[in-house]
Amino acid sequence: MRQLVIFERVYLIGHIVSMVFGLVGILLIIPNAELILSLSEVGQTAMQWSMAGGGVAYMILGALAVFLYAKxxxxxxxxxxxxxxxxxxxLTSELLGTSTGFPFGGYSYxxxxGYKIAGLVPFTIPLSWFYVGFVSYLLARVGLEVDQKPSLLRHVGAIALGxxxxxxxxxVLDPAMSQTSLxxxxxxxxxAFFGMPYQNFAGWMGTGSVFMTAAALLWRNNPIKLERSQLNIPLIVYLANFGxxxxxxxxxxxxxxxxxxxxxGVAPAVALWLRSPSFSTAVAVEATTKEVPVTSVNVAFK
Structure with a gap:
């Protein structure tokens, strides 16, 4: 378990560092190519790596960090x-979107x-859906106490909010990434929305809701019991990517x-993190649930 945590942290730090390198390259180096000449040999190598594979690296590292956290x-x-x-x-939604225009509108990568699946969708894109989608849904599910007080309304609310x-x-991401210098x-x-069709948002809500619903159905017999401190990584990942x-x-x-x-996004994510049970609350709930069968046994003996 200790090794798992170490790898998880290394991937998370690498994910964030890769994003920083990407920002430096996109916002500073590309518009001012002469800056590369003023860098040391190490700096030039780092910038070349950033331009060649920074986008791929930060998505892969993000997916690895979140998957290890989930495991x-x-x-x-x-x-x-x-x-x-x-x-x-x-991936199915993205392939449909890039070939037919449904459900996001017409666009091309x-x-x-990274490598494009069927020549249309970079393999890293589904990975980004996974890791941002996972932390979003987990924050919503734990914050709404779906597994402590299960109900259809809470399940639907967690999926919608996630x-x-x-x-x-x-x-925030789409307008800039489609209109940057690179x-x-x-x-x-x-x-109409800063270069994006409004249909794009319906596509994102719909796609996210579908795979979160699928996960909720697959998790239905395995309730999740996490406390606030265990949601620190999901919150950090969400805020880092939003940043x-x-x-x-x-x-x-x-x-x-x-x-x-x-x-x-940010305000609800922080609010959900704050709403999640603290350690003392989780212990109290667990203690209460353990007392019930003991009482029942005492009554049975009487």
Whole structure:
């Protein structure tokens, strides 16, 4: 278990460092190519690596960190029960989107995010759906106490809120990543929301809701019992990726997407983390549940 935690932390740190390198390369080096000449040999090598594989690295490292976290806290079975639907359903949506325009609108990926599946979708894209989708849904599920007070309303609320957190990240990321000096995808017909069609958000909400529903059904016989401190990694991953998108949008001059993302993504994510049970609450609940069968046995003996 200790080795698992070490690898998880290494991948998480690498994920964040890769995002920082990516920001430096996209926002500073590319617009000012002469800066490369002023760097040391090590600095030039680092920037070349950043440009060649930084986007691929940060998504792979993010997926590895979150998968190891899921395996450590929930077990391998539940980790796979989220990973497989998230990757397969999001990839299906992306392949449909890039070939037919449904459900996101017409768009195409450019280079910079790795090998393209069927020549359309970089293999890293489903990985990003997985790791941001997982932390979004877990924050919503634990924060709404779905497994402590299970009900259909709480399950639906967690799926809807998890999909909203996921989509709010895209509010901020998509306009900047498609219009930066080194764009990673482009819209065939730019939409009304800072270049994005509103249909894109419906596609994100729908895709996220579908794979989160699939995971919820697969988890139905395995309740999740996590306390607030165990949600630190999901919150860090969500905020780090939101921070990356925020810097990109600020550099592009987009402020409204950031405000919407904070209101609909960051604020709810932090609130859900704060609502999650603390250690003392979790212990109290567990102690209460353990007292019930003891009382029942005493009554039976009488």
């Amino acid at each position: 450590r806290t929930l077990g391998l079975g539940r980790a796979l029960c989220f990973f497989i639907p998230a990757v397969s359903i999001s 450019l280079s910079g995010l 999909a909203l957190l996921l989509t709010s990240w895209d509010f 764009p990673f995808w482009y819209w065939h017909q730019p939409g 990356f998108a925020t810097v990109m949008s600020l550099a592009a001059g987009f402020s409204i997407p950031i405000v919407l993302g904070v209101l609909l």
